Amino acid sequence: xxxxxxxxxxxxxxxxxxxxxxxxxxxxxxxxxxxxxxxxxxxxxxxxxxxxxxxxxxxxxxxxxxxxxxxxxxxxxxxxxxxxxxxxxxxxxxxxxxxxxxxxxxxxxxxxxx
Amino acid sequence: xxxxxxxxxxxxxxxxxxxxxxxxxxxxxxxxxxxxxxxxxxxxxxxxxxxxxxxxxxxxxxxxxxxxxxxxxxxxxxxxxxxxxxxxxxxxxxxxxxxxxxxxxxxxxxxxxxxx
Numbered sequence: 013x014x015x016x017x018x019x020x021x022x023x024x025x026x027x028x029x030x031x032x033x034x035x036x037x038x039x040x041x042x043x044x045x046x047x048x049x050x051x052x053x054x055x056x057x058x059x060x061x062x063x064x065x066x067x068x069x070x071x072x073x074x075x076x077x078x079x080x081x082x083x084x085x086x087x088x089x090x091x092x093x094x095x096x097x098x099x100x101x102x103x104x105x106x107x108x109x110x111x112x113x114x115x116x117x118x119x120x121x122x123x124x125x126x
Numbered sequence: 127x128x129x130x131x132x133x134x135x136x137x138x139x140x141x142x143x144x145x146x147x148x149x150x151x152x153x154x155x156x157x158x159x160x161x162x163x164x165x166x167x168x169x170x171x172x173x174x175x176x177x178x179x180x181x182x183x184x185x186x187x188x189x190x191x192x193x194x195x196x197x198x199x200x201x202x203x204x205x206x207x208x209x210x211x212x213x214x215x216x217x218x219x220x221x222x223x224x225x226x227x228x229x230x231x232x233x234x235x236x237x238x239x240x241x242x
Contacts, residue, residue, distance in 0.1 A: 016169070044229060053135065055219060055233035101170070105229075113160075113185075114231070116170040 014039045016104055018117035026125050027094060033087040033120045035102035040080050043107040047076050047087050050099040050119065059100075060087070064107065092124045129153060130222055132234025139210055140242055147205045147237045149220035156222035159203035160231070161195065164217040173218075176203050210241045 015038045025031050035045070044063050048056040060069045060076040062085070068077040075088040085102055099121045103114040129152040139145050149159060157178050162170040174190075176182040176197035184190045194206040203222075207214055219236040223229075 021167075053235070053238075055130070055132070055235040056221070057233075058230060061229060103170075113172050113175075116162075118167065118169050 014104060014106060014115045016102060016115050016117035018102060018120050020120060021118065022121040024123040024125055025092060027092060029092050030088065030090050031092055033089070033100050033122070035085040035087070035117055037083045037104050039106070040083050041107050042080065043105040045078055045085050045102060045104045046114070048101040048103065050101055056101065094124045094126050097122055097124045130156070130220060130232045130234040132220055132237060134237055135235060136238040136240070138240045138242065141211050142209055145207045145210055145239060147218055149203050149222070149234045151201050151222055154224045155200035156203065157200060157226055158223060159197055160221045161205050162219050162221065164219065170219065207239065210239070212241045215239055215241045
């Protein structure tokens with residue numbers, strides 16, 4: 013059974029700093045990995061999707077890396093802004109037939125201090 | 127981009143009543159809808175997968191008679207929590223791919239259910 017862990021559970025950093033969020037998963041047989049942002053009372057917004065054959069994806073100030081063999085992914089946020097405050101979730105999609113569902117981590121609640 | 131509209135955003139009800147949650151795809155046809163729930167400080171857990179015109183597929187441990195899913199049209203899927211109890215209090219959220227086979231998922235805004 014796939015298990016996804018995110019550390020830390022919460023993180024507060026001053027505005028302008030670069031930061032890294034971590035995600036680990038137990039079963040390396042994944043199809044892809046996604047990072048989402050969840051704002052309070054709102055739905056999830058997809059930030060980055062990394063295919064199992066890729067090592068990283070970039071979008072603006074965000075960079076996500078994937079090391080499938082070690083079961084790890086990181087989300088790097090450069091020059092953090094107060095608007096980045098949210099809960100960040102990673103989710104993996106299984107590659108085995110019948111296991112295509114997304115398994116989510118518990119998230120990292122990020123607070124950017126102005 | 128594709129939008130999934132979910133209503134209500136929050137609901138408080140008495141124990142024993144039923145609650146219906148709706149998810150509508152506004153600018154695409156959602157042939158598949160995934161229903162998740164999230165207890166405080168826990169992960170989103172997939173409850174069931176609904177496909178338009180057919181019966182939903184429930185994950186292990188989810189009671190299909192308690193969580194009724196209807197996906198009668200390509201733009202509307204509903205989740206009804208029947209005879210709700212305090213332990214059903216949770217955040218429920220739906221998601222749908224914009225087209226069959228797409229890896230992207232668009233999420234509703236979620237429904238916070240509190241059962242007294």
